[in-house]
Amino acid sequence: MNGLSGGLCYLDHAATSPLRPEAAEAMAPFGADRYGNASGAHAMARDARTALEEAREVVAATVGAAPSEVVFTSGGTEADNLAVFGTLARCTEGHGPISAVCSSVEHAAVLAPLRAASRGAGAVLGVGRVRVREVGVDASARVDLDALDDALDDTTVLVSVMAANNEVGTLQPLDQVAALVRRRAPAAALHTDAVQAAPYLDLPAVAGGCDLVSLSAHKLGGPKGVGALVVRAPLRLAPMLHGGGQEQERRSGTHDVAGIVGFAAAARAAAERRDGEAARVAGLRDRFADLVCSAVPGVVESVARSATLPGFCHLRFLGIEQEELLVLLDRAGVCASAGSACASGAVEPSHVLLAMGVGSEEARSGIRFSLGHTTTEGEVARAAHGVADAAAQLRG
Ligand code: PLP
Secondary structure: OOHHHHOOEEOEOOOOOOOOHHHHHHHHHHHOOOOOOOOOOOHHHHHHHHHHHHHHHHHHHHHOOOHHHEEEEOOHHHHHHHHHHHHHHHHHOOOOOEEEEEEOOOOHHHHHHHHHHHOOOOHHHOOOOEEEEEEOEOOOOOEOHHHHHHHOOOOEEEEEOOOEOOOOOEEOOHHHHHHHHHHHOOOOEEEEEOOOOOOOOOHHHHOOOOOEEEEEHHHOOOOOOOEEEEEOOOOOOOOOOOOOOOOOOOOOOOOOHHHHHHHHHHHHHHHHOHHHHHHHHHHHHHHHHHHHHHHOOOEEEOOOHHHEOOOEEEEEEOOOOHHHHHHHHHHOOEEOEOOOEOOOOOEOOOHHHHHOOOOHHHHOOEEEEEOOOOOOHHHHHHHHHHHHHHHHHHHO
16 A cells, blocks of 8 residues: 555546456566567567467456457447447448437447447448437436437347446346347347456356447556457457557457456456445445535435445435535545546546436436445545545535
8 A cells, every 4th residue: 555545545446446466467578578579479478478378268257258259448438439339330331220218327338439320430340320219217227228228120130238337337238138138129238347347247147149349448446548458259240440450350450468467456456355345345334425415414325235236336425516525525534535536627527416306406416335345344434534524624
């Protein structure tokens, strides 16, 4: 632990989770003397290639995929963009009108490329104009299955529904989504963004019915800037990055072998400890939520705990501006975050809370506390105390 994190209560694991020691240890030699380019032919390159392929097997196993189905990327954002543009570009040629469907609470890395495609802005990537339907959710951010049913038809080539939401932690009914897609739009590719779910869910079981699965290493306790898109055979995608033909022509670019090795080590550690960690983190989350709710009046839990990932606690502090609360929390050494911030710097009300039917003023009172593999009881108690103090100050 360094000097900065020593006194802090870090409740922002959904933003990024600290590097696991297993990942740091596995990566170290690749930042030093094992520096070969995995695409070469000599001994150093073969060493890198072997490490790369071993890592691929580990990552594939965490999703229940074949190693050849794993495409390493620069993170969850690229994985999501590749799933969207790669599918739409492949389906543009030779098809009539095409459409895509997603939930209205997807991460921006899914929503933005879909919206770009619907404006015709994907042309440079070979994507024709696509009709995009965003399907609503209920008050818990769970996708409306009837609306999804209505949105699907024989023009649908892509459906994207995340495994768990990154703001409020809601788990989506992926098995029901998959059954609906197979029945109503059997030719469509089903994509799930499993970036937040990966540390806690049994992905082979949960995402087994999905053709495309996005992962990001840093949410699992791996390094930032590495991720993967699982592309289940026989599905094919058009590549977005062209060049040396790495990843079976699906994603060109010299591999970040150190990052990929760290990703695999983190994925393995997370999978081995999943059940114990999920129970421990859920217990801490419950404790934190109970402490805050009993100490602070006017707090709303945005989603029932049983409907979310174990580490998520999204609270709305009625009458309090999230930015003001976050400033005081930061001063008190509590790291948490609000909803989505827009590029202009102004904090927009979260699109997730708005989709859940929360009014825009109340949406601006929401704070996401997210716990993870390093969270301790002491941290939770100190953070709850800090939250109660900050809320009391703001309410004066
Ligand atoms: N998808 C979800 C659900 C996320 O929470 C994030 C990161 O916050 C991403 C995608 C993007 O992943 P990355 O940070 O690896 O680009």
